[in-house]
Amino acid sequence: MKAAVLHGPGDVRVESIPGPVAGPGEAIVRVSAAGLCGTDYRIWSGDRRVRYPLIMGHELIGAVVSVGPGVANVVPGQKVAVQPNYSCGACPLCREGNWNLCLSRTAVGIDVDGGFAEQARLPARVCWPAPADLADDQLLLAEPLAVVVRAVLRGEALAGETAAVLGVGTLGLLAVQVLKARGLRVLAVARSERRLELARAMGAAAVATTAGAAMGAGGSTSVEAARALSGREGVDLVVETAGTAEAVEQAVELARPGGRVVLTGLPHEPSSLHFFWVVRRELRLIGSMIYQDEFPEAIRLLASGAVRTERLLTHRFPLEAIQDAFVAHRSPESIKVAVIP
Ligand SMILES: [Zn+2]
Ligand SMILES: [Zn+2]
Structure with missing residues (x-):
């Protein structure tokens, strides 16, 4: 598959790499769009250091293509919005329900590979089902x-x-x-x-x-x-x-x-x-730190039309032009920039 791989600050290269395979509890998502935000920009510019090489992109949506053993919440073909943060599940914060504050939290596209690629491998539990008729341009705003x-x-x-x-x-x-x-x-x-x-x-x-x-x-x-x-x-x-x-x-x-x-x-x-x-x-x-159980409500607000996104999604770039997407993010005219793998 094609993926935009970050090798160091400012050094992002679109490469052909082996496609991911779902392990137990995991799902492979065909990414239909991935939003870019200030966090991505800080990683790309080197302001925030990560482990290289890294496939960035944490605001991703798409359709499940395959699932590993033990997955019950999604099936292949299901349209999903990805909750790009998941917790250890074992520490006192997680056990008391404050998983968003977990100190061992994993962030997709930051700690592990994310959505600036044709496919992403994710724990199935972070894939939230969305109505098939909800437009990608709407669903893309589910994370923010x-x-x-x-x-x-x-x-x-x-x-x-x-x-x-x-x-x-x-x-x-x-x-x-x-x-x-x-x-x-x-x-x-x-x-x-x-x-x-x-x-x-x-x-x-x-x-x-x-x-x-x-x-x-x-x-x-x-x-x-x-x-x-x-x-x-x-x-x-x-x-x-x-x-x-x-x-x-x-x-x-x-x-x-x-x-x-x-x-x-x-x-x-x-x-x-x-x-x-x-x-x-x-x-x-x-x-207020990211989210706990707010993805279903966010998807509901988008599906009902209570929240409109047309004028928020200002720029779209194919994966090959991801460098331009980072530049566009900084332009005063841009609000939400999307990468379409
Ligand atoms: Zn973000
Ligand atoms: Zn924890």
């Missing part, structure tokens, strides 16, 4: 959508409440839609105005930029917008998806006293968050 579904769940979003979403990348634009589907009115906040119209088209009731932000000063556009939308001191729930140090600080500014702030973007830099406001406003700061 599962991240968002968990964040919204952790934030205990209630119909009738107001929410702010920070960041209008893939996660942010999905969060706007999930919160709206749950009956919240949503303010979308971004650093620039570039994608705010898209956030409106995805259902945001209001949009704002973080321009002029200063902790406690109340002078920023987004703080005013949060007050205007909620008709009070701030929104009930903030979902932070940008994963930058500034966005974390900004998230705390937008919540009303007694409100909740869910952080699901992974900030790689330390933040100078002013914890005075966390105490003074008695905020609940909630981390």
Whole structure:
């Protein structure tokens, strides 16, 4: 089969390698598309080190072609979305249900070979069945959508409440839609105005930029917008998806006293968050790490049409042009870039 093999930072080569064979409990998936995200970019650029050679790609979907002994949840021909993280199943975190926090967690496309290839070998238990008539372009967003579904769940979003979403990348634009589907009115906040119209088209009731932000000063556009939308001191729930140090600080500014702030973007830099406001406003700061059992709900939201992805999937590249896919990921026009093996 053809696979894009990463041999070192920036060194990805499309090669012909032997196709995988399913062992006990495993499934072979014919990859129909694999999304590319910031994590892939950091691995490709060498910012994040992995074991080489590696077939990257963790946002993959496709159809099962064969299964090994003992597999009962999927059969050949089944369309699936792959949950690209699985845990050891034996440690205290796994046993108490916190498998997403397992320190021996395995990430497909990072720790083991992933979806930038014609076929992928996976534990069958990470293959979630999807309706045969659900379009690939929709299903491809299942993985980031599962991240968002968990964040919204952790934030205990209630119909009738107001929410702010920070960041209008893939996660942010999905969060706007999930919160709206749950009956919240949503303010979308971004650093620039570039994608705010898209956030409106995805259902945001209001949009704002973080321009002029200063902790406690109340002078920023987004703080005013949060007050205007909620008709009070701030929104009930903030979902932070940008994963930058500034966005974390900004998230705390937008919540009303007694409100909740869910952080699901992974900030790689330390933040100078002013914890005075966390105490003074008695905020609940909630981390949300990938997903636990959210894939079925993500697939349901896509199948029902509650979450639309057409305008999120901006670029598609064949496997041979994967180098261009990494470049496209960094372009300001791209939201979700897909590789089609
Ligand atoms: Zn990703
Ligand atoms: Zn574990």
